[in-house]
Amino acid sequence: MHVTEAGSGVPLVLLHQSPLSGAMFLPALSLLAAAGFRAIAIDTPGFGASDPPPAPQSIAAHAEALLPALDALGCGRVHMLGNHTGASTAAAFAARHPGRIDRLILNGVALLDDAERAFFAGFEFAPLVLRADGSHLADAWQQRLKATPGWTDLGAMHRHLVTMLANPDRYFWGFDAVFAHDLAADLARITAPTLVFTNSGDDLYAASCRAAAAWPNWAFRSLNGGTHDIIDEQPGAWAGIVTDFLKAEPPAVVLGPPAVI
Template sequence: MKRFYLDGRWGQVHGREAGDGPSLLLLHQSPLSGAMFDPALPLLAAAGFRAIALDTPGFGLSDPPPNPASIPDHADALLTILDALGLTAPHILGHHTGALIAANLAARHPARVGKLILNGVPWLTPDERAHFATFRFAPLDPAPDGSHLTAAWAQRLRASPGWSNLPAMHKHVTEMLRIPDRYHWGFIMALSHDMTPDLAAITAPTLVLSNSGEDLYAASRRAAAHRADWAFTALDSGTHDIVDEQPGAWAAAVTRFLNS
C-alpha cells in the first residue's frame, strides 16, 4: 500500500492505494477516514483491482472546507480528484456518508462512474432521521480531566450497537479525536441531505451492500427494494465496522459484483 496527497478544492486530499487493474474508489463513513478500508485493500489488490481509499475533505489527513460542506459540494469536489488521479469513470464504493457522496456523484455526473456500490444506504425514514439527530452535534472540546476522551468513546459506543471488535473501536475513536473541532460535520451533512432524487436518477449498475447487524440494514433493504434493477447482498451479523470484522467476506462481495 502506498499513500499520496493531491491538490483538491479545499486544499490537499490524502489517500492510499494498492494494486493494479480496474480502479475502485472507496469513500468512507464519517467521521472516519480511508483507513477504514485498510483491512480490505490488499484483498482487493490481490483480486486484480487498483483500490484507492480517500480521506474525505475535513476527515483523516485531508484539509477541510471552511465550513461543513453539503453532499453535492463533496461530490463536485471529488471530480477534481478523479481528474488528478487520471480516472474517467472508476468503479465507486461509498460506505454510509460515503454512499451519499457516491450516489449524488453518480446521479449528477453519470459519465464519471463505472459500477456503483452503496454500502449501508442512509435512505432514512423520518423516525430514523430523528433518532440519528439525537447524536452529539458539537465540537469535542478538550477537558482538563480528560473526560472528553471517555465522551468520545461513549459517543461511538452508542452509535455501534452489537460491537465486538475492540481494535476497530479504538481505531475509529482515535479518528474522532484527530479532528475534535469537526468530527460532527459528517452527521450534519448526512442528515441535511435527502437522497431520494439521487436514488431515482442513478443509471450505473448498482449493488446495495449491507450486513444484518448494522444500523442501516433496514434502510439499505428499502433502497434496494426501491430499485428493482439493483443487486442486493447482505453479509451476516457484524456492525458498521464490517470491513474490520469480516474483511474477507466483504471484499469477496465487492469483487463478485465488479466482476459480474
C-alpha cells in the same frame, strides 16, 4: 485530498463513512488489490489527512470535489463504492457524472424514515469540548459504544475513535451533511449498474433494505451480523461480495429507469 492506494488494475474509488477516513478500508485494501483492482481510498475534505474546507460542505460539494481528485489520479471511468456517508456522496457523484461511473456500490444507504432520523438525532453532534481531566475522551468512548451495539472488535473501536478525535471541531460535519441531503433524488437519477450492500447488524440495515426494495432493478447483498465496522469484522467476506459484483458479466442488474419511491 489524501488518498491511500493498493493495486494497479481497474480503478475502484472507496469513500468512507463519517467521522472516519479512507483508513477504514485498510483491512480489505490488499484483498481488493489482489483481485485486480486499483483500490483508491479517498479522505473526504476535512477528514483524515485531507485539508479542511473553510466551512462545512454539503454532500453535493463533496461529490464535486471528487472530480479534480480523479483527474489528478489519471482516472476516467471508475468503479465507486461508498460506505454510509460515503454512499450518499457516491450516489450524488453518480447522479451528476454518470459518464465517470462504471459500476456503483452503495454500502449502507441512509434512506432514513422518521423513526431512524429521531434515533440519530439522539446523538450529540457538536464540537468536542476538550477538558483538562480527560473526561471528554471517556465521553467520546461512551458515545461510540452507544452507536455500535453488538461490537466485537475492540481494536476497531479504538482506531475509529482515535480517527474521530483527530478532528474534534468538525468530526460531525459529515452527519449534518447527510441529514440535510435529498438522497432519494440522487438515487432516482442513477443509471450505472448498482449494488446495495449491507449487513444485518448495521445501523443502516433497515434503510438499506428500503432502498433495495424501492429500486428492485439494483442488485442486493447482505452479510450476517456485524456492525458499521463490518470491514474490520469480516474483511474477507466483505471484499468477496464487492469483487463478485464488480467482476460479474454481464452486470448483475437490469439497466433502466429506477422504480419510484
